[in-house]
Amino acid sequence: MTTLASPLASLALAAALAAAAVAVAAGPAAPLASEELRGRLELVAKDGKSKARGSDPSQAVVYFEPAAAPAHAPKAPESAFRLVTRNKEFSPHILAVPVGSRVQFPNQDPILHNVFSVSPGNAFDLGIYRSGPPKEKRFEQPGLVRVYCNVHQSMVAYVLVLDTTHYAAPAGDGAFRLTGLPKGPGKLTVWHEQADPWSLELSLPLAEDAPPVAARLVVLRPKLPAHLNKTGDAYSHSDAYR
């Protein structure tokens, strides 16, 4: 009796094993995120040829947005980023964060500041404050946040809120490298405060013999953009809270 049933049983077992093997192969294991992208950013003057003087490639942000949503959406880090006010400047001047991140704004000056932004989706106003426990803001919308001080017109910072965790700053010579990227199509973008964003659709991995990505951005704007205060008025000529 058992000898009759055994060929069927072993067939069933083989089928079950095959199904299990397929299930493992297509299971929830994270896709390999080991791709790399190298390139170089060049900042050129308005003539499109000569090097832009006084514009710093290391102040750019390079980021990659995969076309397909990841199986597990990347989370913003639990700990807050910091954007300090010191010597009447913001430090760092450029801060890239994943969407949902908290940013603290500690005042390390002996004077008062009033950090604010009117950028759509991420507007905020921290009010006038001294040193002490830092005020903070959570950035919920992807996009560029222009951060100013309502007291000091010359204070400017940018928070670039990204829908990706794949970002980096170029080196001083413009060379950049993103690692740990997922395979497949996506969009590479280079952002710099003085230029229009540059982007390129590509699919990873690139061909073995592909040259490094060359991003050429034309510097169109001055470093200190004209801007109004938080109520939409011009700044007064004297700093009231020196």
Ligand SMILES: [Cu+2]
């Ligand atoms: Cu200020």
